[in-house]
Amino acid sequence: MLLRIGGVSLGLLFSVNLWSQQSDTLSGTGNEIVVTATKTERKISSVAVPVTIISQQRILQAGSLRLNDILQEQTGLFLTAAFGSGVQMQGLNPDYTLILIDGEPLIGRTGGVLDLKRITVGNIKQIEIVKGPSSSLYGSEAMAGVINIITDKPKSNALKFSLRYGSFNTADLSLNGSIRKNNFTYQGFGNFYKTDGFSIRPNSSERAIAPIERFTQQHNFSYRFNNKTVLSINLRLNNESIKNIISVNNNGTIIQSEGLEKNKDLNTTVQLSHRLNEKITNNTRIYATEFSAEQQLLTSNGTPYTDFFKQRFARAENQTDFTLNKKLSLTTGAGYIIETANSTRYDKSSNTKTNRIGYAFIQSEWKPTDAFTIVAGARYDHNELFAAAFSPKLAFQYKFNPKFSLKASIGRGFKAPDFRQLYLNFTNTAAGSYSVFGTVEAQKIIAELNRIGQISSLESDYYRLSELKPEFATGINIGLSYNPITPLSITANIFSNTIENLIDSRLVAYKTGGAQIFSYLNVKHAFTKGIETDIKYALSKKWSLAGGYQFLLTGDKDEINRINNGQVFTRDANGFSSKLKRSEYVGLANRSKHMANFRVQFEQQNYFANLRLIYRSKWAVSDKDGNGLFNTNDAFADGFIQVNMATGKNFNKGIRVQAGCDNILNYTDVLNLPNLPGRTFYFTLAYTFLNTKTKQ
Amino acid sequence: MKKAIWVIGFMAVLAACSKDDKGTGSIPVETITVKDLAADTIIGITPGAPPTGGMPFGAGKYSFYSLESNQMVASSDSASNKWDIAFRGTSIITNSGNRGPAAGGAFVYIGLFSDLKTIPKDSSFKVENAPTAFAIPSGSNRGWYVYDGLNNLINPIPGRVLVIRTASGKYAKVEILNYYKGGITPAASASDAIKTNTQRYYTFRFSYQSNGSTTF
DSSP states (O other), X not given: OOOOSSOSOOGGGXXXXXXXXOOOTTTSOSOOEEOTTTTSOEEGGGOSSOEEEEEHHHHHHTTOOBHHHHHTTSTTEEEEOTTSOEEEETTBOXXXXXXXXXXXXXXXXXXXXXXXXXXXXXXXXXXXXXXXXXXXXXXXXXXXXXXXXXEOOOSXXXXXXXXXXXXXXXXXXXXXXXXXXXXXXXXXXXXXXXXOOBOOSTTXXXXXXXXXXXXXXXXXXXXXXXXXXXXXXXXXXXXXXXXXXXXXXXTTEEEEEEEXXXXXXXXXXXEEXXXXXXXXXXXXXXXXXXXXXXXXXEETTSOOEEEXXXXXXXXXXXXXXXXXXXXXXXXXXXXEEEXXXXXXXXXXXXXXXXXXXXXXXXXXXXXXXXXXXXXXXXXXXXXXXXXXXXXXXXXXXXXXXXXXXXXXXXXXXXXXXXXXXXXXXXXETTTTTEEEEXXXXXXHXXXXXXXXXXXXXXXGGGGGOOOOOOEEEEEEEEEEEEOSSTTEEEEEEXXXXXXXXXXXXXXXXXXXXXXXXXXXXXXXXXXXXXXXXXXXXXXXXXXXXEEEEEEEEEEEHHHHHHHHTTOOEEEOTTSOEEEOOGGGBOOSTTOOSEEEEEXXXXXXXXXXXXXXXXXXXXXXXXXXXXXXXXXXXXXXXXXXXXXXXXXXXXXXXXXXXXEEEEOTTOXXXXXXXXXXXXSEEEEEEEEXXXXXEOOO | OTTSOOOSSSOEEEEOOOOOTTOOOOOOOOEEEEEEEEOSOOOEEOSSOTTTSOOEEOOOOOEEEETTTTEEEOGGGTTSSSOSEEEETTEEEESSGGGOSSOOEXXXXXXXXXXXXXXXXXXXXXXXXSXXXXXXXXXXXXXXXXXXXXXXXXXXXXXXXXXXXXXXXXXXXXXXXXXXXGGOOOOTTSOHHHHHHHEEEEEEEEEEETTSOSBO
């Protein structure tokens, strides 16, 4: 995130033997540098909050293409399948994990989900995952945690390409290049991805994954004025075009509709980094990003339908890091954000919705002894459209000895109401003409409909409509790490998140004719808690094992209160109503109580092979007994194991080949996992034309 | 629900269990299960595609039922006091107000069928007092059912008892058990054709208090 001024060596990225030296968090020495946890460069071993680093080597060896591919193999992360591929962290919905590229937030969420398939892994140096509320540094959305993608910026003259081809005509081509001349550095990256898509539903022309073409390019220029000042400019552009064939079976007659969806992501950053002296570093960053999505649907016998959404986000931020002495350092910053959105799903697409946010944060890190670190920080966000948010955080780490350390943190995270929850003005004429109005619109529109006699009844929730408040979470993480012997490392983390003011859509009124009107309210009080653990063991220089497990409990406090008060019912074997017992309650939908992963890896010189298992226990999918919450009588998706494998070899002269097979067991679930194809294969060829290390 | 041994057809008497320890002199109240009451079943689908077409429809006729005599009532008797409740799709009406000549009515009690031993004194019975007003609220999650839009299924809400004031001013309690033929809700993965063809068949159980008291 911060420019690495004469700091960390990035040279090993282009070492010829890419497989051998790098390591991920668990096998690491603790010397890997992580920036996301504190917004400053720190050794991972000295960070007081739960952090995972996924290395470039790990991404390559898993044969990943898009960000979701590699994240699904991480302990405690589950990839959801609605509105693209979102990540569920510590049991919280994808809405509550902030996704950053080089420290800058990505925007453009649909239904709260940021589709991780928009992000190629072709130029990632490492992925940093910070769990637990991090709003004290990052503001909105960093409620469950933060995923920061650090892109590869080699400081050498290099040129390499990689080509992968696999099942469903899925092709992925990446080109990386960098030039270093005197004080000027340029890095360029291009990635082209296409797939024919697939459907596992028999006899269906609709595809769970539609044919997609994506083109991502990223350019980074940096100029070093002197040893103290560096300017860098970063551009990223991602274009997606998706073809959808939608068929509606109408009494035996199939009506085909052709849809075309175009998504565009543009990110630009200008950063000036200046080191005033040994103790003070200042960073000024201007970031502007735009996400636009356009959907066109042409029915063979109908009128064309267009759906359009555009979001813009611009931010100026200044951050100063003070290293006061060996024991005390301080980070302060302030920024201003302007965010706008236009959509055909708002009152008028020409009406731009705007929110402005001013914020400031401060964080201090104090090391009273070598073994003890305390980090305290807070951030204040002032919003134009809704209530302000104050997010404090306190974390500490204590190293009992070189083998054993303990970390604990407590923090507050928030997520601001999004434009959809404020301004949506959408009526679904294809499905019963129900309407969903954002809270700003709802009272206005319903009052007007009521005046002209189009409302048949106002529900009790209508009278509870008010200014939306941000959703808040308080997260506690207590973790330990234990390295009894060099080849064995064990980490465990207990977490607890209490979420208040959760925004949920509620029925607020009925139109005459029975159509329902929904809006958004701060109504729910949810919790997630559990434990996650990772164990890594190197059997020998060639063989290593790694395993991870997460146990998760979730629930809604109001639902539990209603159950305890005997107000919730289910049905017995005769179909008669019975009172729901607390033990029958399963908590939030789409959560597995048990998730695990296991990896066996073999490495010898330039050759590697691995086998990776991902397990997920059953999860609730729909409310079969109609009581409005999830209990053992409802519909569940079966638990399953996915097994992936990959093998590869580096040849001299910069040639690398790799082949893999994902989902070897060919597990499919048409109803609940439409995005999981059966067994797939791929082959990768990569070639490094040029790699000249330059002198600093 | 397959385990339940029911006699198919109307008038399947399951149990006669009532507690009458209050000594009011009332006769024991039977609980009767009615299965597969056809309520305006689907006869076709409108031409075209949604939103203008593609909607399944029935003949538009209510199925009338007498709780007192535990039998169907011909629709030619719809303007009489012979029926107590009637079914059409998800709509359930009482013989009152705009829908019938009698002084019927109903309200939805939240709780267990077996726990409703006496109708609370402060209960207020609603009547069909306008063309669009229902004594038993219509619509998903308002009265007796919830619509699962994801799987296109109608599920009766558990813990809902329809307390009915009959055409003759007596009281009955009704629990809707299922909305599909044979009392079995199709699987979520079932085809639309199965979901369409098996819906609008009510399975319900009821107790009718013939002595006019509010105790079951």
